[in-house]
Amino acid sequence: MSKIIVVGAGIAGLTAAIKASESGVPVNLISPDFSERSQSVMAMGGINASLNTKGENDSVKQHFEDTMNSGCWINDENAVWKLTSNAPKIISWLERLGTSFTRDEKGNVDLRYFGGQKKQRTAYAGARTGKQIVTSLVNECRKKEAEGHVKRFTPFRFVSLIFTDEKECCGVNCINENTGEIKSFTGDAVILATGGFNNLFGRTSGSIHNDGYATAKAFTQGVELANLEMIQYHPTTVKTPVKRMLITEAARGEGGKLFILKDGKPWYFMKEWYPEQAELMPRDVVSRSIYKASDAGRKEVYLDITHLDEKTIKEKLDEVYDVCMTYLNLNPIEEPIPIYPGIHYFMGGIRTDENHKTNINGLYAAGECSCQYHGANRLGGNSLLGAIHGGCIAAENAILENPQGKIISDIVSPDRYEDNRTADIMNKSMGIYRSEDELNNALMELDKINEDNALILLARACIISALERKESRGAHQRIDYPQSNEEFKKSTCVRYDGRIRVSFK
Amino acid sequence: MTAESGSRLNRGYNMNNITVKIKIDNEFKYFEYDGDLNIPVTTLLERLDWPIEYSCSCLQGLCGACAMVINSAPKLACKTFLKDEIMVTKYNQISIEPLSKFPVIKDLKVDRSVLYDAMKDCSLWLQSDARIGEDIDFEYEMSLCLMCGCCMEACPNYGIDDFVGTPVAVYASKLINQETSHDHLKELTNNYKEKFYPTCVKSIACEDICPMGISTQRAISKMNRNSVWKIWHLIR
Numbered sequence: 001m002s003k004i005i006v007v008g009a010g011i012a013g014l015t016a017a018i019k020a021s022e023s024g025v026p027v028n029l030i031s032p033d034f035s036e037r038s039q040s041v042m043a044m045g046g047i048n049a050s051l052n053t054k055g056e057n058d059s060v061k062q063h064f065e066d067t068m069n070s071g072c073w074i075n076d077e078n079a080v081w082k083l084t085s086n087a088p089k090i091i092s093w094l095e096r097l098g099t100s101f102t103r104d105e106k107g108n109v110d111l112r113y114f115g116g117q118k119k120q121r122t123a124y125a126g127a128r129t130g131k132q133i134v135t136s137l138v139n140e141c142r143k144k145e146a147e148g149h150v151k152r153f154t155p156f157r158f159v160s161l162i163f164t165d166e167k168e169c170c171g172v173n174c175i176n177e178n179t180g181e182i183k184s185f186t187g188d189a190v191i192l193a194t195g196g197f198n199n200l201f202g203r204t205s206g207s208i209h210n211d212g213y214a215t216a217k218a219f220t221q222g223v224e225l226a227n228l229e230m231i232q233y234h235p236t237t238v239k240t241p242v243k244r245m246l247i248t249e250a251a252r253g254e255g256g257k258l259f260i261l262k263d264g265k266p267w268y269f270m271k272e273w274y275p276e277q278a279e280l281m282p283r284d285v286v287s288r289s290i291y292k293a294s295d296a297g298r299k300e301v302y303l304d305i306t307h308l309d310e311k312t313i314k315e316k317l318d319e320v321y322d323v324c325m326t327y328l329n330l331n332p333i334e335e336p337i338p339i340y341p342g343i344h345y346f347m348g349g350i351r352t353d354e355n356h357k358t359n360i361n362g363l364y365a366a367g368e369c370s371c372q373y374h375g376a377n378r379l380g381g382n383s384l385l386g387a388i389h390g391g392c393i394a395a396e397n398a399i400l401e402n403p404q405g406k407i408i409s410d411i412v413s414p415d416r417y418e419d420n421r422t423a424d425i426m427n428k429s430m431g432i433y434r435s436e437d438e439l440n441n442a443l444m445e446l447d448k449i450n451e452d453n454a455l456i457l458l459a460r461a462c463i464i465s466a467l468e469r470k471e472s473r474g475a476h477q478r479i480d481y482p483q484s485n486e487e488f489k490k491s492t493c494v495r496y497d498g499r500i501r502v503s504f505k
Numbered sequence: 506m507t508a509e510s511g512s513r514l515n516r517g518y519n520m521n522n523i524t525v526k527i528k529i530d531n532e533f534k535y536f537e538y539d540g541d542l543n544i545p546v547t548t549l550l551e552r553l554d555w556p557i558e559y560s561c562s563c564l565q566g567l568c569g570a571c572a573m574v575i576n577s578a579p580k581l582a583c584k585t586f587l588k589d590e591i592m593v594t595k596y597n598q599i600s601i602e603p604l605s606k607f608p609v610i611k612d613l614k615v616d617r618s619v620l621y622d623a624m625k626d627c628s629l630w631l632q633s634d635a636r637i638g639e640d641i642d643f644e645y646e647m648s649l650c651l652m653c654g655c656c657m658e659a660c661p662n663y664g665i666d667d668f669v670g671t672p673v674a675v676y677a678s679k680l681i682n683q684e685t686s687h688d689h690l691k692e693l694t695n696n697y698k699e700k701f702y703p704t705c706v707k708s709i710a711c712e713d714i715c716p717m718g719i720s721t722q723r724a725i726s727k728m729n730r731n732s733v734w735k736i737w738h739l740i741r
């Protein structure tokens with residue numbers, strides 16, 4: 001009987017554990033803290049599926065096309081087709097598990113507009129879609145735990161992968177965050193679901209648990225990564241004393257408008273520049289427009305929802321209301337919200353094929369840590385979808401693994417990461433617009449940090465990927481190469497063998 | 506830098522010198538803080554020149570990790586602003602302690618796994634597919650529970666016998682709405698009757714303290730109705 005090791009217990013890890021255990025395979029589910037603390041609970045806006053209940057003739061084909069167009073066609077078409085085809089089934093699975101989606105007047109799961117999509121396709125659960133989904137997945141996983149199929153291990157953080165002498169991945173070393181003890185977990189396959197590499201950039205809109213260390217260490221151990229330069233700046237984040245916090249895209253989906261004051265009057269630049277989709281253009285376009293219209297942040301940009309009725313704001317956007325009132329001392333019903341783009345999502349990460357397998361036998365990745373569906377720019381509402389679908393596919397394939405070699409055990413301790421200059425260097429060089437000079441400069445600065453550390457290697461890999469992609473596409477905009485180039489209609493793959501090697505595949 | 510920075514954030518709040526009391530290993534340790542009061546307690550902890558362990562993840566009141574006792578009341582540290590604490594504004598001091606009802610791991614960090622074990626012991630899951638449409642607003646509200654433990658800290662009876670604590674009632678009240686398997690409904694209500702009902706005195710302390718504003722009393726009343734007072738759910 002095989003055993004699957006899942007690292008990370010957000011939406012992707014929970015789904016993988018549930019699905020693998022449904023086929024009777026025992027699962028070890030490892031995470032530094034409980035699922036209630038994962039970044040997944042922070043998702044507010046929604047999850048996409050072409051349910052076509054709004055009489056708009058929506059279809060899987062259109063969801064597929066919107067996802068590919070937004071990703072600038074460097075995402076894998078087969079994988080995206082499977083994702084978008086599976087989306088309606090995922091919503092009904094979540095309904096069966098008890099997720100409290102908001103309903104429309106006909107009793108169907110309600111759908112709202114989201115960026116980059118002309119149809120109402122984003123299902124949501126009040127203002128806390130992620131939390132509502134996590135709650136139902138946790139309940140289901142609890143059942144599997146009680147049945148003895150899933151065994152949870154907290155508080156364990158990833159340290160390194162364990163291989164067989166045939167170069168198959170068959171386990172992970174982890175550190176108990178309370179005691180410092182290192183523990184090895186071995187099985188027949190490993191699924192990494194450790195989220196984005198937030199901490200490489202200091203504070204992002206997401207959870208500080210997602211340190212990126214699993215991705216970074218796996219990279220040093222021979223796992224290929226892809227599209228690391230594709231980093232999403234969410235158009236509307238607000239500066240608070242704590243960090244830049246997200247104002248969900250749902251605010252624009254419900255009718256919120258962006259403006260800048262020009263001669264004392266609001267200038268609705270999105271409406272002027274993109275009359276048809278305006279504020280609901282894909283995120284990369286909106287972020288760039290804000291950058292340009294505000295003269296690189298020199299002028300204040302506002303998100304205005306004051307014209308929406310109070311009920312919509314307090315019920316459908318209650319998280320927006322709450323963030324503004326608590327962290328900005330601003331009432332968004334009465335005053336527009338000052339916003340600016342901020343780092344939000346990593347389209348790149350561990351390179352996987354359409355079965356969510358990495359370049360290493362026995363190793364899978366799902367959720368935000370994996371590079372798969374979103375290409376050069378992710379659509380809002382597609383990442384919860386990708387995390388659930390990815391968890392399913394990874395589990396389906398991982399349970400078939402049967403390693404042949406003998407386990408090589410080497411207990412290692414985690415790298416120490418003490419330098420706090422990396423985040424500054426990364427934020428400065430990997431902004432909305434990038435240039436060769438700045439990127440080269442960043443590499444030199446990183447050289448000065450005298451630490452032998454996987455995260456610094458990951459930082460280098462991001463910058464080198466950005467240097468090598470000599471074009472502008474989606475979230476990657478080069479001042480020195482402003483056009484997109486057919487030659488680069490591929491994924492940027494990075495591999496480490498003592499040196500960082502880049503290729504386009 | 507963007508134009509927005511600065512202007513709004515400091516508007517109207519004085520900088521102030523305050524004494525910070527933090528309970529570490531059962532004894533208060535004292536710190537001085539001199540600065541902006543428009544910050545939450547998590548930011549205050551970051552700014553002290555002493556490394557203090559505590560749990561946090563989202564830093565915006567969505568994950569429940571950072572619950573601790575602030576000026577004698579359990580609260581989410583990342584949402585509790587210094588400027589809003591009367592002890593800070595009137596007496597220039599703040600006291601911070603770990604939740605007292607859970608074992609301390611280090612400093613302000615506690616181990617809440619008993620709560621998770623209790624949820625498992627009370628069979629809090631669905632055996633059948635969820636019934637849809639009973640009362641979605643209620644179910645939504647009950648699913649907001651962060652498992653932060655503030656309610657258990659405030660509850661006069663948590664810690665007595667094997668009382669499982671408020672979140673069990675909150676979760677169960679949603680599940681009995683959605684469950685269609687009669688056997689599992691019975692299991693849920695029996696567990697409640699045995700492990701929750703005898704100890705809860707309906708003192709409402711939990712509802713007043715819940716950072717999500719969950720109406721724990723509605724959950725408890727519903728569970729009492731269904732598991733103790735009536736058996737109508739079996740014949741529905």
Ligand SMILES: Cc1cc2nc3c(=O)[nH]c(=O)nc-3n(C[C@H](O)[C@H](O)[C@H](O)COP(=O)(O)OP(=O)(O)OC[C@H]3O[C@@H](n4cnc5c(N)ncnc54)[C@H](O)[C@@H]3O)c2cc1C
Pocket residue numbers: 007008009010011012013030031032033034035038039040041042043044045046047129130156157158159193194195196205206207209210211212213214246344345366367368369380381382383384385387
């Ligand atoms: C504020 C906000 C709003 C969002 N809104 C939406 C939305 O409306 N729609 C949408 O589709 N997407 C949204 N997203 C994105 C979406 O939430 C995430 O992409 C998605 O939840 C990722 O799920 P995951 O399971 O891959 O990872 P996560 O939920 O991030 O979970 C990662 C897991 O791995 C663990 N982990 C992390 N590091 C390590 C390590 N080193 N070792 C071991 N374990 C580790 C964590 O503890 C956690 O358990 C939003 C994101 C944010 C931040």
Ligand code: SF4
Pocket residue numbers: 569649650651652653654655656657671672675714715716717718719721
């Ligand atoms: S009921 Fe409220 S106080 Fe209690 S754990 Fe849930 S969110 Fe926290």
Ligand code: SF4
Pocket residue numbers: 656659660661662663670671704705706707708709710711712721725
């Ligand atoms: S009602 Fe009172 S006794 Fe019952 S759980 Fe809440 S605080 Fe505890």
Ligand code: FES
Pocket residue numbers: 560561562563564565566567568569570571572581582583584
């Ligand atoms: S850190 Fe998540 S609630 Fe405070």
